[in-house]
Amino acid sequence: MVTDIPDIVIGRLPIYLRTLYRMAEEGSKTNTSSHDLGERLGISSAQIRKDLSHFGEFGKQGTGYNIGYLISQLEQILKLQEEWPVVLIGAGYLGHALAHYHRFQLHGFHIGWIFDDDPAKLGRVMNGLPVQHTDELEAVIQREGVRIAILAVPAGAAQQITDRLVAAGIRSILNYAPISVSVPADVHVQYSDPVVQLQRMTYYL
Amino acid sequence: MVTDIPDIVIGRLPIYLRTLYRMAEEGSKTNTSSHDLGERLGISSAQIRKDLSHFGEFGKQGTGYNIGYLISQLEQILKLQEEWPVVLIGAGYLGHALAHYHRFQLHGFHIGWIFDDDPAKLGRVMNGLPVQHTDELEAVIQREGVRIAILAVPAGAAQQITDRLVAAGIRSILNYAPISVSVPADVHVQYSDPVVQLQRMTYYL
DNA sequence: TAGATTGTTAATCGATTAACAATC
DNA sequence: TAGATTGTTAATCGATTAACAATC
Numbered sequence: 001m002v003t004d005i006p007d008i009v010i011g012r013l014p015i016y017l018r019t020l021y022r023m024a025e026e027g028s029k030t031n032t033s034s035h036d037l038g039e040r041l042g043i044s045s046a047q048i049r050k051d052l053s054h055f056g057e058f059g060k061q062g063t064g065y066n067i068g069y070l071i072s073q074l075e076q077i078l079k080l081q082e083e084w085p086v087v088l089i090g091a092g093y094l095g096h097a098l099a100h101y102h103r104f105q106l107h108g109f110h111i112g113w114i115f116d117d118d119p120a121k122l123g124r125v126m127n128g129l130p131v132q133h134t135d136e137l138e139a140v141i142q143r144e145g146v147r148i149a150i151l152a153v154p155a156g157a158a159q160q161i162t163d164r165l166v167a168a169g170i171r172s173i174l175n176y177a178p179i180s181v182s183v184p185a186d187v188h189v190q191y192s193d194p195v196v197q198l199q200r201m202t203y204y205l
Numbered sequence: 206m207v208t209d210i211p212d213i214v215i216g217r218l219p220i221y222l223r224t225l226y227r228m229a230e231e232g233s234k235t236n237t238s239s240h241d242l243g244e245r246l247g248i249s250s251a252q253i254r255k256d257l258s259h260f261g262e263f264g265k266q267g268t269g270y271n272i273g274y275l276i277s278q279l280e281q282i283l284k285l286q287e288e289w290p291v292v293l294i295g296a297g298y299l300g301h302a303l304a305h306y307h308r309f310q311l312h313g314f315h316i317g318w319i320f321d322d323d324p325a326k327l328g329r330v331m332n333g334l335p336v337q338h339t340d341e342l343e344a345v346i347q348r349e350g351v352r353i354a355i356l357a358v359p360a361g362a363a364q365q366i367t368d369r370l371v372a373a374g375i376r377s378i379l380n381y382a383p384i385s386v387s388v389p390a391d392v393h394v395q396y397s398d399p400v401v402q403l404q405r406m407t408y409y410l
Numbered sequence: 411t412a413g414a415t416t417g418t419t420a421a422t423c424g425a426t427t428a429a430c431a432a433t434c
Numbered sequence: 435t436a437g438a439t440t441g442t443t444a445a446t447c448g449a450t451t452a453a454c455a456a457t458c
Contacts, residue, residue, distance in 0.1 A: 006425075008425075010408050014400075015401060017404070019385065035438095041385050042385065042387070044427065045439090046426075047427075049439090049442085050425090050427090053441055057441065058440095061438075061439050062433070062437075062440075063434065063439075064438085064440075079407045079410060084407065086403075093302040093305040093306065094302045096302060101299070103383060106400075109403055147410050148403065172403070172407065172409070172410060179227070180224065182245075188406045190406060192397055192399075194308070194379065195219075195308050195314070196219040196220060197395040198377070198379055198395075199218075199219035199312070200218075200219050200395060201393045203284060204393050205289075205377060213448095238415060238416085239416080240415080249450075254416065254418085255417085255418085255449090255450080258417055258418070262417065264416050265415080265457085266416040266417085266457045267414050268414080268415075269414085269415060270416090
């Protein structure tokens with residue numbers, strides 16, 4: 001039952017979760033339904049039920065899903081009930097913003113180290129963390145057992161840094177660099193190139 | 206032939222384009238092939254040929270695609286040969302980074318106005334632009350005919366700002382706010398919630 | 411010419427949706 | 435009970451891939 005879930009399904013779970021958190025905050029009700037959720041997300045109720053059914057039965061006929069219970073189940077599925085240490089590479093404008101992004105902390109992602117190789121940036125403090133030289137990447141990742149990295153470096157540096165991250169033990173990379181990096185099959189990369197995201201919409205203008 | 210292209214195809218074109226720009230920079234060859242491109246992107250050559258075939262015939266049997274020509278064709282398809290004015294809403298850390306993101310300018314996206322409603326931020330200058338009050342959103346968008354917006358505001362403000370953007374004429378929104386916004390069918394939203402992007406990968410750890 | 415590679419067709423694969431029995 | 439809503443099945447829809455004739 002928990003074998004070989006389509007990645008596109010995994011990708012929707014955080015969206016469901018995000019909406020459930022909001023419903024919990026609003027506090028106006030303890031339950032929701034696939035129809036209710038779907039309407040808020042612009043997704044069909046059938047798809048939501050199908051997605052959830054990959055992992056178990058979380059609802060009740062007639063009454064739908066208990067919001068708090070569904071949140072805890074999704075957190076468990078996505079392994080969000082522990083704190084994940086994260087390394088950030090790149091201390092430019094984007095790195096600076098990510099170092100201060102308070103929602104990471106709020107959701108259990110703890111950026112604990114910032115790296116750059118620009119001498120002008122070394123030693124600067126961002127949100128309490130000193131910018132370290134990328135030379136120390138491997139030592140930190142191995143010592144701390146870090147599995148997640150955020151890449152905010154120029155395109156030219158991205159592949160080389162990625163290779164080093166992967167060799168040191170990183171298995172998930174959030175990549176803001178404008179380049180497709182090549183990684184082994186067991187490493188996951190999420191791409192977030194702001195230019196690509198805009199270019200994808202101009203077609204429709 | 207140019208009717209009803211799947212959005213997933215449109216979404217890959219900027220990725221192809223990005224790789225072609227890099228090939229052009231490298232300058233080591235004037236031509237490429239679907240196989241060559243596919244290898245760099247981790248995509249099958251058949252998919253690349255199929256995607257391109259929605260728009261015309263850009264290659265030659267035996268020799269593949271001329272890099273410069275394919276770039277200009279993709280730019281034309283994606284309407285990237287003009288400069289697009291962009292409004293940025295939200296002058297927090299993320300807004301600050303986006304205001305300084307030099308690749309926007311490089312690719313024809315010109316952030317011309319920054320808005321926020323926090324009195325502490327009004328008047329601050331970011332990359333040469335003063336932070337204006339959101340009250341002036343509509344006037345600017347209409348006067349300047351802006352169609353693209355970047356949203357970097359808290360979740361609580363996002364839907365209300367979105368409604369105002371859409372009413373004023375915005376048709377493409379790059380949304381960094383952690384919420385699914387509801388928009389009319391002719392408005393496109395690209396979501397980029399850093400937390401969601403990380404949460405999507407922890408499942409595999 | 412021989413080798414390479416396109417654009418396209420048909421087959422395959424996978425994802426979404428509609429429908430409904432089960433049941434709260 | 436009657437209404438609501440689940441989880442699941444089967445049907446539909448859409449996207450990817452394999453294969454190949456055409457041709458540079």
